[in-house]
Amino acid sequence: xxxxxxxxxxxxxxxxxxxxxxxxxxxxxxxxxxxxxxxxxxxxxxxxxxxxxxxxxxxxxxxxxxxxxxxxxxxxxxxxxxxxxxxxxxxxxxxxxxxxxxxxxxxxxxxxxxxxxxxxxxxxxxxxxxxx
Amino acid sequence: xxxxxxxxxxxxxxxxxxxxxxxxxxxxxxxxxxxxxxxxxxxxxxxxxxxxxxxxxxxxxxxxxxxxxxxxxxxxxxxxxxxxxxxxxxxxxxxxxxxxxxxxxxxxxxxxxxxxxxxxxxxxxxxxxxxxxxxxxxxxxxxxxxxxxxxxxxxxxxxxxxxxxxxxxxxxxxxxxxxxxxxxxxxxxxxxxxxxxxxxxxxxxxxxxxxxxxxxxxxxxxxxxxxxxxxxxxxxxxxxxxxxxxxxxxxxxxxxxxxxxxxxxxxxxxxxxxxxxxxxxxx
Numbered sequence: 001x002x003x004x005x006x007x008x009x010x011x012x013x014x015x016x017x018x019x020x021x022x023x024x025x026x027x028x029x030x031x032x033x034x035x036x037x038x039x040x041x042x043x044x045x046x047x048x049x050x051x052x053x054x055x056x057x058x059x060x061x062x063x064x065x066x067x068x069x070x071x072x073x074x075x076x077x078x079x080x081x082x083x084x085x086x087x088x089x090x091x092x093x094x095x096x097x098x099x100x101x102x103x104x105x106x107x108x109x110x111x112x113x114x115x116x117x118x119x120x121x122x123x124x125x126x127x128x129x130x131x132x
Numbered sequence: 133x134x135x136x137x138x139x140x141x142x143x144x145x146x147x148x149x150x151x152x153x154x155x156x157x158x159x160x161x162x163x164x165x166x167x168x169x170x171x172x173x174x175x176x177x178x179x180x181x182x183x184x185x186x187x188x189x190x191x192x193x194x195x196x197x198x199x200x201x202x203x204x205x206x207x208x209x210x211x212x213x214x215x216x217x218x219x220x221x222x223x224x225x226x227x228x229x230x231x232x233x234x235x236x237x238x239x240x241x242x243x244x245x246x247x248x249x250x251x252x253x254x255x256x257x258x259x260x261x262x263x264x265x266x267x268x269x270x271x272x273x274x275x276x277x278x279x280x281x282x283x284x285x286x287x288x289x290x291x292x293x294x295x296x297x298x299x300x301x302x303x304x305x306x307x308x309x310x311x312x313x314x315x316x317x318x319x320x321x322x323x324x325x326x327x328x329x330x331x332x333x334x335x336x337x338x339x340x341x342x343x344x345x346x347x348x349x350x351x352x353x354x355x356x357x358x359x360x361x362x363x364x365x366x367x368x369x370x371x372x373x374x375x376x377x378x379x380x381x382x383x384x385x386x387x388x389x390x391x392x393x394x395x396x397x398x399x400x401x402x403x404x405x406x407x408x409x410x411x412x413x414x415x
Contacts, residue, residue: 024256024401028252029405048397051400053398074270075391076286076393102405103404
Protein backbone atom coordinates (compact mmCIF):
# COMPACT_ATOMS: atom_id res chain seq x y z
CA UNK A 1 0.00 0.00 0.00
CA UNK A 2 2.79 2.28 1.01
CA UNK A 3 4.64 1.47 -2.17
CA UNK A 4 1.55 2.11 -4.24
CA UNK A 5 1.16 5.42 -2.55
CA UNK A 6 4.74 6.34 -3.15
CA UNK A 7 4.23 5.57 -6.81
CA UNK A 8 1.17 7.76 -6.91
CA UNK A 9 3.04 10.62 -5.33
CA UNK A 10 6.02 10.12 -7.62
CA UNK A 11 3.67 10.08 -10.57
CA UNK A 12 2.05 13.27 -9.43
CA UNK A 13 5.39 14.91 -9.11
CA UNK A 14 6.14 14.06 -12.69
CA UNK A 15 2.88 15.39 -13.96
CA UNK A 16 2.06 18.23 -11.65
CA UNK A 17 1.54 21.49 -13.47
CA UNK A 18 2.86 24.85 -12.45
CA UNK A 19 3.11 24.86 -8.72
CA UNK A 20 1.37 27.60 -6.92
CA UNK A 21 0.12 27.78 -3.45
CA UNK A 22 -3.04 29.60 -2.87
CA UNK A 23 -5.05 32.73 -3.09
CA UNK A 24 -2.68 34.61 -0.87
CA UNK A 25 0.98 35.26 -0.34
CA UNK A 26 2.50 32.30 1.51
CA UNK A 27 5.50 34.35 2.60
CA UNK A 28 3.32 36.90 4.38
CA UNK A 29 1.51 34.31 6.47
CA UNK A 30 3.96 31.50 7.27
CA UNK A 31 7.57 31.51 8.28
CA UNK A 32 9.61 28.74 6.74
CA UNK A 33 12.26 29.58 9.34
CA UNK A 34 9.79 28.38 11.96
CA UNK A 35 9.40 24.72 11.04
CA UNK A 36 7.36 22.74 13.56
CA UNK A 37 6.76 19.08 14.21
CA UNK A 38 3.56 18.54 16.15
CA UNK A 39 2.35 15.24 17.58
CA UNK A 40 -1.21 15.09 18.78
CA UNK A 41 -4.84 14.11 18.38
CA UNK A 42 -7.13 15.41 15.66
CA UNK A 43 -10.11 17.14 17.25
CA UNK A 44 -11.83 18.54 14.17
CA UNK A 45 -11.53 18.48 10.38
CA UNK A 46 -12.95 21.29 8.23
CA UNK A 47 -13.25 20.28 4.57
CA UNK A 48 -13.74 23.86 3.50
CA UNK A 49 -12.41 26.55 1.18
CA UNK A 50 -10.17 28.38 0.70
CA UNK A 51 -8.22 25.80 2.72
CA UNK A 52 -9.04 22.51 4.35
CA UNK A 53 -8.11 22.72 8.02
CA UNK A 54 -7.78 20.41 10.94
CA UNK A 55 -7.26 21.03 14.60
CA UNK A 56 -4.84 19.22 16.82
CA UNK A 57 -4.53 18.86 20.58
CA UNK A 58 -0.84 18.71 21.41
CA UNK A 59 0.45 17.96 24.90
CA UNK A 60 3.58 19.78 25.95
CA UNK A 61 6.10 18.25 28.33
CA UNK A 62 4.23 19.63 31.36
CA UNK A 63 1.07 17.86 30.29
CA UNK A 64 -0.69 21.03 29.20
CA UNK A 65 -2.79 20.68 26.05
CA UNK A 66 -2.26 23.21 23.29
CA UNK A 67 -4.71 23.61 20.45
CA UNK A 68 -3.23 23.99 16.97
CA UNK A 69 -4.95 25.13 13.79
CA UNK A 70 -3.40 23.42 10.74
CA UNK A 71 -3.89 24.59 7.18
CA UNK A 72 -3.87 22.30 4.17
CA UNK A 73 -4.41 23.13 0.49
CA UNK A 74 -7.94 23.66 -0.79
CA UNK A 75 -10.14 20.55 -0.85
CA UNK A 76 -10.09 20.71 -4.66
CA UNK A 77 -6.31 20.54 -4.78
CA UNK A 78 -6.33 17.70 -2.27
CA UNK A 79 -8.98 15.74 -4.14
CA UNK A 80 -7.03 16.13 -7.39
CA UNK A 81 -4.07 14.62 -5.60
CA UNK A 82 -6.06 11.62 -4.52
CA UNK A 83 -7.09 12.57 -0.98
CA UNK A 84 -10.63 12.78 0.30
CA UNK A 85 -12.63 14.25 3.16
CA UNK A 86 -12.40 10.82 4.81
CA UNK A 87 -8.61 10.72 4.74
CA UNK A 88 -8.18 12.27 8.17
CA UNK A 89 -10.59 11.57 11.01
CA UNK A 90 -11.31 13.02 14.41
CA UNK A 91 -9.38 10.98 16.97
CA UNK A 92 -6.48 10.14 14.64
CA UNK A 93 -3.08 10.35 16.27
CA UNK A 94 -0.86 12.22 13.86
CA UNK A 95 2.49 13.86 13.47
CA UNK A 96 2.48 17.08 11.46
CA UNK A 97 5.41 18.79 9.85
CA UNK A 98 4.86 22.32 8.75
CA UNK A 99 5.65 25.99 9.08
CA UNK A 100 4.24 28.15 11.84
CA UNK A 101 2.35 31.38 11.29
CA UNK A 102 4.54 34.46 11.28
CA UNK A 103 2.38 36.14 13.90
CA UNK A 104 3.32 33.43 16.40
CA UNK A 105 -0.18 32.05 16.83
CA UNK A 106 -0.65 28.32 17.20
CA UNK A 107 -1.38 27.94 13.55
CA UNK A 108 0.72 26.28 10.87
CA UNK A 109 0.69 25.21 7.27
CA UNK A 110 0.89 21.42 7.28
CA UNK A 111 3.27 19.96 4.72
CA UNK A 112 3.01 16.37 5.81
CA UNK A 113 0.60 14.58 8.11
CA UNK A 114 1.62 11.09 9.25
CA UNK A 115 -0.61 8.66 11.12
CA UNK A 116 0.62 6.70 14.13
CA UNK A 117 1.20 3.61 11.95
CA UNK A 118 3.50 5.60 9.69
CA UNK A 119 1.04 6.04 6.85
CA UNK A 120 1.26 9.49 5.38
CA UNK A 121 -1.94 11.39 4.80
CA UNK A 122 -1.85 14.80 3.17
CA UNK A 123 1.75 14.68 2.11
CA UNK A 124 3.28 16.59 -0.71
CA UNK A 125 6.06 15.12 -2.71
CA UNK A 126 9.60 16.27 -2.03
CA UNK A 127 9.54 17.01 -5.74
CA UNK A 128 7.35 19.95 -4.90
CA UNK A 129 10.36 21.46 -3.26
CA UNK A 130 12.41 23.92 -5.24
CA UNK A 131 14.14 23.24 -8.49
CA UNK A 132 15.16 19.75 -9.39
CA UNK B 133 5.83 24.53 25.92
CA UNK B 134 8.35 22.73 23.79
CA UNK B 135 8.06 21.51 20.26
CA UNK B 136 10.47 19.47 18.31
CA UNK B 137 11.84 21.70 15.61
CA UNK B 138 12.97 20.05 12.43
CA UNK B 139 14.66 21.19 9.33
CA UNK B 140 11.54 21.16 7.29
CA UNK B 141 12.12 22.99 4.07
CA UNK B 142 9.97 25.25 2.08
CA UNK B 143 6.39 24.32 1.81
CA UNK B 144 4.94 24.29 -1.56
CA UNK B 145 1.56 22.94 -2.34
CA UNK B 146 1.34 21.96 -5.92
CA UNK B 147 -1.89 22.64 -7.66
CA UNK B 148 -1.64 19.10 -8.77
CA UNK B 149 -3.59 16.74 -10.84
CA UNK B 150 -4.64 13.37 -9.65
CA UNK B 151 -4.32 11.29 -12.68
CA UNK B 152 -2.14 10.69 -15.65
CA UNK B 153 -2.75 12.83 -18.67
CA UNK B 154 -4.10 10.69 -21.43
CA UNK B 155 -5.73 11.35 -24.74
CA UNK B 156 -7.69 14.54 -25.04
CA UNK B 157 -8.74 13.86 -28.56
CA UNK B 158 -12.34 13.10 -27.72
CA UNK B 159 -12.98 16.45 -26.12
CA UNK B 160 -10.68 18.56 -28.19
CA UNK B 161 -10.70 17.09 -31.66
CA UNK B 162 -10.08 19.69 -34.32
CA UNK B 163 -12.74 20.08 -36.97
CA UNK B 164 -10.12 20.88 -39.53
CA UNK B 165 -6.40 20.47 -39.35
CA UNK B 166 -4.54 23.64 -38.46
CA UNK B 167 -1.83 25.05 -40.61
CA UNK B 168 0.79 23.97 -38.14
CA UNK B 169 1.32 22.68 -34.68
CA UNK B 170 4.07 24.51 -32.92
CA UNK B 171 4.34 22.17 -29.96
CA UNK B 172 5.37 23.35 -26.57
CA UNK B 173 8.16 25.80 -26.25
CA UNK B 174 9.87 25.93 -22.92
CA UNK B 175 10.76 29.56 -23.44
CA UNK B 176 7.07 30.41 -23.33
CA UNK B 177 6.83 29.49 -19.70
CA UNK B 178 5.26 32.17 -17.56
CA UNK B 179 7.56 31.36 -14.73
CA UNK B 180 11.26 31.77 -14.29
CA UNK B 181 13.08 28.80 -15.73
CA UNK B 182 14.25 26.19 -13.33
CA UNK B 183 11.67 26.74 -10.67
CA UNK B 184 11.77 28.97 -7.67
CA UNK B 185 12.76 28.89 -4.06
CA UNK B 186 9.73 30.97 -3.21
CA UNK B 187 6.41 29.17 -2.96
CA UNK B 188 4.60 32.33 -3.97
CA UNK B 189 6.02 32.01 -7.44
CA UNK B 190 4.32 29.80 -9.93
CA UNK B 191 6.76 27.63 -11.79
CA UNK B 192 6.58 25.01 -14.44
CA UNK B 193 8.67 21.93 -14.29
CA UNK B 194 10.63 21.25 -17.45
CA UNK B 195 9.70 17.58 -17.23
CA UNK B 196 5.97 18.24 -17.13
CA UNK B 197 4.06 16.14 -19.61
CA UNK B 198 1.75 18.36 -21.63
CA UNK B 199 -0.96 17.30 -24.02
CA UNK B 200 0.23 17.38 -27.60
CA UNK B 201 -1.72 18.05 -30.75
CA UNK B 202 -2.79 20.67 -33.22
CA UNK B 203 -4.89 23.73 -32.45
CA UNK B 204 -8.55 22.68 -32.46
CA UNK B 205 -10.88 24.68 -34.70
CA UNK B 206 -14.59 25.35 -34.87
CA UNK B 207 -16.60 24.73 -38.05
CA UNK B 208 -16.41 28.49 -38.78
CA UNK B 209 -12.63 28.20 -38.93
CA UNK B 210 -11.83 30.13 -35.76
CA UNK B 211 -9.61 28.42 -33.22
CA UNK B 212 -11.56 26.64 -30.50
CA UNK B 213 -10.22 28.03 -27.26
CA UNK B 214 -12.53 26.00 -25.06
CA UNK B 215 -11.21 23.72 -22.38
CA UNK B 216 -9.99 23.75 -18.81
CA UNK B 217 -6.83 25.80 -18.39
CA UNK B 218 -4.35 26.59 -15.70
CA UNK B 219 -2.27 29.75 -15.52
CA UNK B 220 -2.20 32.44 -18.17
CA UNK B 221 -1.63 35.45 -15.94
CA UNK B 222 0.51 36.74 -13.09
CA UNK B 223 0.24 35.18 -9.63
CA UNK B 224 3.11 36.38 -7.46
CA UNK B 225 4.54 39.21 -9.55
CA UNK B 226 3.40 41.03 -12.69
CA UNK B 227 7.04 41.06 -13.79
CA UNK B 228 6.81 37.29 -14.35
CA UNK B 229 5.39 38.16 -17.75
CA UNK B 230 8.09 40.59 -18.89
CA UNK B 231 10.47 39.82 -21.70
CA UNK B 232 14.10 39.54 -20.58
CA UNK B 233 15.64 42.94 -19.90
CA UNK B 234 12.33 44.77 -19.67
CA UNK B 235 10.99 46.52 -16.60
CA UNK B 236 7.56 47.69 -15.53
CA UNK B 237 7.24 51.45 -16.17
CA UNK B 238 5.60 52.15 -12.84
CA UNK B 239 5.27 55.80 -11.81
CA UNK B 240 6.86 56.88 -8.49
CA UNK B 241 3.58 57.41 -6.64
CA UNK B 242 2.32 54.00 -7.72
CA UNK B 243 5.61 52.41 -6.67
CA UNK B 244 5.29 54.07 -3.26
CA UNK B 245 1.75 52.74 -2.94
CA UNK B 246 2.87 49.23 -3.89
CA UNK B 247 5.71 49.26 -1.39
CA UNK B 248 3.30 50.29 1.34
CA UNK B 249 0.71 47.62 0.64
CA UNK B 250 0.37 44.85 3.20
CA UNK B 251 -0.45 41.32 2.12
CA UNK B 252 -3.33 41.13 4.56
CA UNK B 253 -5.09 43.81 2.50
CA UNK B 254 -4.73 41.97 -0.83
CA UNK B 255 -8.30 41.67 -2.12
CA UNK B 256 -7.56 38.19 -3.42
CA UNK B 257 -6.42 37.04 0.02
CA UNK B 258 -9.76 38.36 1.25
CA UNK B 259 -11.69 36.29 -1.28
CA UNK B 260 -12.36 39.10 -3.74
CA UNK B 261 -11.76 38.81 -7.51
CA UNK B 262 -8.36 38.87 -9.16
CA UNK B 263 -9.32 41.42 -11.79
CA UNK B 264 -7.28 41.38 -15.00
CA UNK B 265 -4.68 40.11 -15.93
CA UNK B 266 -4.05 38.40 -12.59
CA UNK B 267 -4.94 34.74 -12.46
CA UNK B 268 -5.57 32.57 -9.43
CA UNK B 269 -3.70 29.29 -9.14
CA UNK B 270 -6.81 27.27 -9.85
CA UNK B 271 -8.22 25.84 -13.07
CA UNK B 272 -10.55 27.91 -15.23
CA UNK B 273 -12.64 27.10 -18.27
CA UNK B 274 -13.26 28.91 -21.52
CA UNK B 275 -16.75 28.50 -22.93
CA UNK B 276 -16.93 29.83 -26.47
CA UNK B 277 -20.02 30.77 -28.44
CA UNK B 278 -20.28 32.98 -31.53
CA UNK B 279 -21.73 35.87 -29.51
CA UNK B 280 -20.14 35.48 -26.07
CA UNK B 281 -17.01 33.97 -24.60
CA UNK B 282 -17.03 33.16 -20.91
CA UNK B 283 -14.08 32.56 -18.62
CA UNK B 284 -15.36 30.47 -15.73
CA UNK B 285 -13.08 30.57 -12.73
CA UNK B 286 -13.03 27.75 -10.21
CA UNK B 287 -11.18 29.66 -7.60
CA UNK B 288 -10.81 32.92 -6.06
CA UNK B 289 -13.37 33.71 -6.64
CA UNK B 290 -15.88 31.25 -8.04
CA UNK B 291 -16.94 33.75 -10.69
CA UNK B 292 -16.85 34.47 -14.41
CA UNK B 293 -15.79 36.96 -17.05
CA UNK B 294 -18.03 37.77 -19.97
CA UNK B 295 -16.61 38.85 -23.33
CA UNK B 296 -19.03 40.26 -25.87
CA UNK B 297 -17.98 39.31 -29.38
CA UNK B 298 -18.06 42.31 -31.69
CA UNK B 299 -19.85 44.29 -29.02
CA UNK B 300 -19.37 47.91 -28.08
CA UNK B 301 -18.15 49.53 -24.89
CA UNK B 302 -20.69 51.75 -23.13
CA UNK B 303 -19.77 55.43 -23.09
CA UNK B 304 -19.50 55.60 -19.33
CA UNK B 305 -19.24 52.11 -17.85
CA UNK B 306 -19.58 51.64 -14.10
CA UNK B 307 -16.20 50.66 -12.64
CA UNK B 308 -16.14 46.91 -11.95
CA UNK B 309 -13.67 44.16 -10.98
CA UNK B 310 -13.52 42.58 -14.44
CA UNK B 311 -14.47 45.67 -16.44
CA UNK B 312 -16.37 45.65 -19.72
CA UNK B 313 -14.87 43.32 -22.31
CA UNK B 314 -15.42 43.14 -26.04
CA UNK B 315 -13.82 40.49 -28.21
CA UNK B 316 -12.86 40.20 -31.85
CA UNK B 317 -10.69 37.96 -33.98
CA UNK B 318 -7.41 39.08 -35.47
CA UNK B 319 -6.62 36.07 -37.62
CA UNK B 320 -6.23 33.19 -35.19
CA UNK B 321 -5.92 35.47 -32.18
CA UNK B 322 -8.79 36.44 -29.90
CA UNK B 323 -8.41 40.10 -28.97
CA UNK B 324 -10.17 41.14 -25.77
CA UNK B 325 -10.41 44.86 -25.13
CA UNK B 326 -11.47 45.82 -21.62
CA UNK B 327 -12.20 49.15 -19.95
CA UNK B 328 -14.39 50.18 -17.03
CA UNK B 329 -12.28 48.74 -14.23
CA UNK B 330 -12.45 49.71 -10.59
CA UNK B 331 -9.11 50.43 -8.89
CA UNK B 332 -9.59 47.91 -6.08
CA UNK B 333 -7.82 44.77 -7.25
CA UNK B 334 -4.08 44.22 -7.16
CA UNK B 335 -2.19 42.84 -10.13
CA UNK B 336 -0.26 40.36 -7.98
CA UNK B 337 0.84 39.39 -4.45
CA UNK B 338 3.28 42.32 -4.52
CA UNK B 339 0.46 44.82 -4.88
CA UNK B 340 1.16 46.40 -8.28
CA UNK B 341 -1.64 48.97 -8.44
CA UNK B 342 -3.72 50.55 -11.18
CA UNK B 343 -6.28 53.30 -11.53
CA UNK B 344 -9.75 53.43 -13.06
CA UNK B 345 -8.03 54.60 -16.26
CA UNK B 346 -6.84 51.03 -16.77
CA UNK B 347 -7.40 49.65 -20.25
CA UNK B 348 -6.24 46.13 -21.08
CA UNK B 349 -5.84 44.47 -24.45
CA UNK B 350 -5.44 40.72 -24.18
CA UNK B 351 -4.41 38.70 -27.21
CA UNK B 352 -5.15 34.99 -26.79
CA UNK B 353 -3.57 32.55 -29.21
CA UNK B 354 -3.96 28.80 -28.89
CA UNK B 355 -0.53 27.83 -30.15
CA UNK B 356 -1.36 24.14 -30.08
CA UNK B 357 -3.72 21.79 -28.31
CA UNK B 358 -2.20 22.26 -24.88
CA UNK B 359 -0.94 25.85 -24.98
CA UNK B 360 -2.83 29.13 -24.78
CA UNK B 361 -0.71 32.25 -24.96
CA UNK B 362 -1.96 35.51 -23.45
CA UNK B 363 -0.11 38.63 -24.55
CA UNK B 364 -1.63 41.40 -22.50
CA UNK B 365 -0.99 45.10 -22.89
CA UNK B 366 -1.54 47.26 -19.82
CA UNK B 367 -2.45 50.86 -20.49
CA UNK B 368 -2.89 53.00 -17.40
CA UNK B 369 -1.48 56.51 -17.54
CA UNK B 370 -2.54 56.96 -13.93
CA UNK B 371 0.06 54.54 -12.57
CA UNK B 372 2.38 53.65 -15.47
CA UNK B 373 4.40 55.99 -17.69
CA UNK B 374 3.70 54.05 -20.88
CA UNK B 375 1.82 50.97 -22.08
CA UNK B 376 3.64 47.69 -21.54
CA UNK B 377 3.05 44.15 -22.66
CA UNK B 378 3.35 40.93 -20.70
CA UNK B 379 3.24 37.36 -21.95
CA UNK B 380 1.76 34.48 -20.00
CA UNK B 381 0.95 30.94 -20.99
CA UNK B 382 -1.96 28.82 -19.85
CA UNK B 383 -1.72 25.04 -20.03
CA UNK B 384 -4.59 22.73 -20.90
CA UNK B 385 -5.80 20.47 -18.11
CA UNK B 386 -7.49 17.68 -19.99
CA UNK B 387 -9.66 15.32 -17.97
CA UNK B 388 -10.28 17.97 -15.33
CA UNK B 389 -13.60 19.53 -14.48
CA UNK B 390 -14.08 22.67 -12.46
CA UNK B 391 -15.06 22.10 -8.87
CA UNK B 392 -16.88 24.31 -6.40
CA UNK B 393 -14.72 26.77 -4.52
CA UNK B 394 -16.40 29.22 -2.20
CA UNK B 395 -13.52 31.19 -0.78
CA UNK B 396 -15.60 33.08 1.76
CA UNK B 397 -16.58 29.87 3.51
CA UNK B 398 -13.66 29.64 5.91
CA UNK B 399 -11.16 32.38 5.21
CA UNK B 400 -8.70 32.58 8.10
CA UNK B 401 -5.55 33.72 6.35
CA UNK B 402 -5.62 37.47 5.90
CA UNK B 403 -5.82 38.19 9.61
CA UNK B 404 -2.57 36.30 10.19
CA UNK B 405 -0.51 37.96 7.50
CA UNK B 406 2.34 40.25 8.36
CA UNK B 407 4.10 42.68 6.05
CA UNK B 408 4.45 42.64 2.33
CA UNK B 409 4.87 39.73 0.00
CA UNK B 410 8.06 41.27 -1.31
CA UNK B 411 9.69 40.43 -4.59
CA UNK B 412 9.79 36.74 -5.47
CA UNK B 413 13.21 35.26 -4.94
CA UNK B 414 13.87 33.72 -8.29
CA UNK B 415 17.00 31.65 -8.49
